[in-house]
Amino acid sequence: MKRMGYRMEEEGVNRFLGSLESLIMELMWESGDWMNVQQLRESLKSEQVYSVNTIMTVLNRLSDKGILDKHAAGRGRNKLALFKVMVSREDFIMEQTRNVTEGLIKDFGEVVVAHMMDVVEELDPDLLRKVEQMLQEAKMRNSDDNTKSSK
Structure with missing residues (x-):
């Protein structure tokens, strides 16, 4: 896992991750299972509606940081990116x-x-x-x- 930056003005996990990254990670840690973009989008109980592209970008970033594992399922138009936590919250x-x-x-x-x-x-x-x-x-x-x- 990559070393994250540290934000003094934030609290909790937000000190290491952006606000949407933290929100997504909390959902991923809670689930503990493979999730796709649409499942995450539906799970976000925020007043703000995030686009699929925004969520996908954040998921890819978290995967690049070594926090999430990314797996492709299906083929062609039915291809789906699935994500799962690689490291516990603790x-x-x-x-x-x-x-x-x-x-x-x-x-x-x-x-x-x-x-x-x-x-x-x-x-x-x-x-x-x-x-x-x-x-x-x-x-x-x-x-x-x-x-x-x-x-």
């Missing part, structure tokens, strides 16, 4: 947030970690406890690795 979010975090830490290191800790402390004390536990586990793994490599 895996998509996991990979994209890792890419953002990795880039920030690579470029700004200590400053980013300090800001992350400040934000975690302010917003979610339970998450702070989880971070402390993860740090302890990482220290133990690191200690175990050092002990093994010195033998």
Whole structure:
């Protein structure tokens, strides 16, 4: 899957995908099955009606990004493009947030970690406890690795 851009002003999956891309992906993740353009068009419960060409363009873009699999069914005039998710919503979010975090830490290191800790402390004390536990586990793994490599 390709690395997506990151839009600070958006929320959720919209931080990585455009609004119609996000809307289509939510429908695709919910379905989990092969869908064609017409099925998606009917599933879009939006006040705005999207053309088949617009939806097809977005589906092709999502396929190019490695998020959707594209399959052709039928022949000639009956040929139909079908699409299915290649990555779960959770895996998509996991990979994209890792890419953002990795880039920030690579470029700004200590400053980013300090800001992350400040934000975690302010917003979610339970998450702070989880971070402390993860740090302890990482220290133990690191200690175990050092002990093994010195033998």
